[in-house]
């Protein structure tokens with residue numbers, strides 16, 4: 001009884017109290033006029049939402065193409081941001097060249113570049129300077145960014161030519177995958193004269209003599225050796241640029257060919273840069289000889305975030321048409337050219353430098369190149 005009475009009093013007090021608070025226990029419509037509740041969020045909270053889909057890297061799209069685009073030949077864009085329309089295929093074997101690393105399918109280029117590689121090969125052989133070219137990467141069938149290696153080589157105007165002479169027999173497919181080029185360096189600063197012969201000088205000089213060639217990248221030590229071998233500043237040395245790496249091959253870059261309106265050239269290099277090469281030598285040598293003091297506390301290096309891969313949106317608009325175009329017809333680029341595999345143990349013989357022929361007179365070539 002006592003509890004009943006007490007609870008009755010409590011409920012009466014609560015009732016009065018409730019009536020004195022405006023909005024309390026009022027219908028929702030009335031409550032909103034007092035203070036609008038927050039608008040409910042749609043979907044899961046921001047941190048739980050899936051990230052927006054990343055665009056496909058352009059290297060995957062271009063790397064998947066096995067044939068050139070059946071369009072007019074055009075280099076589109078810049079060496080490190082573009083693609084190749086109407087690319088032509090350099091035959092894997094020619095009278096004075098062999099293409100290497102066939103599995104990469106990068107023996108494609110703008111017809112002007114393909115023609116230049118053939119001319120360099122045949123002319124150097126005919127002159128007795130070089131027994132034949134081992135040709136590294138040109139570009140993919142439709143150019144563009146690549147799945148591995150190279151930031152440039154995208155527009156079909158770059159070619160890597162090994163500085164190792166071609167042997168006097170055809171390599172098999174496997175050999176073309178495995179045989180290594182020979183480094184021209186003895187150490188960071190100097191070339192190895194056993195392999196960096198006057199014939200190599202003559203080959204690079206010949207490559208620079210083509211009007212289509214705008215620059216040739218070689219290791220700074222090679223650039224310096226060329227300046228010294230040439231005996232002073234010669235105009236052809238202007239095209240030779242000291243680039244890191246590049247001690248196994250030279251990187252030939254040609255200018256935008258006619259008809260490639262949307263191609264952007266790098267421009268002519270200024271001067272012969274032989275003085276730059278000498279300065280590089282002095283600075284690098286001084287740095288190498290300087291005693292290194294180790295800091296007591298190791299500073300943590302900040303890791304650089306890798307650049308996101310190029311997407312189609314980063315490339316010129318015309319590259320979309322190149323991707324969408326039909327395949328170029330013609331014979332299968334690599335089929336029917338394979339030789340029976342070499343017997344085990346022949347690999348070492350394959351990289352042997354060929355015997356000099358009477359036509360290859362290194363000293364005379366060097367003297368000739370110094371006289372010009």
Ligand SMILES: [Zn+2]
Nearest residue numbers: 158159160251
């Ligand atoms: Zn290259």
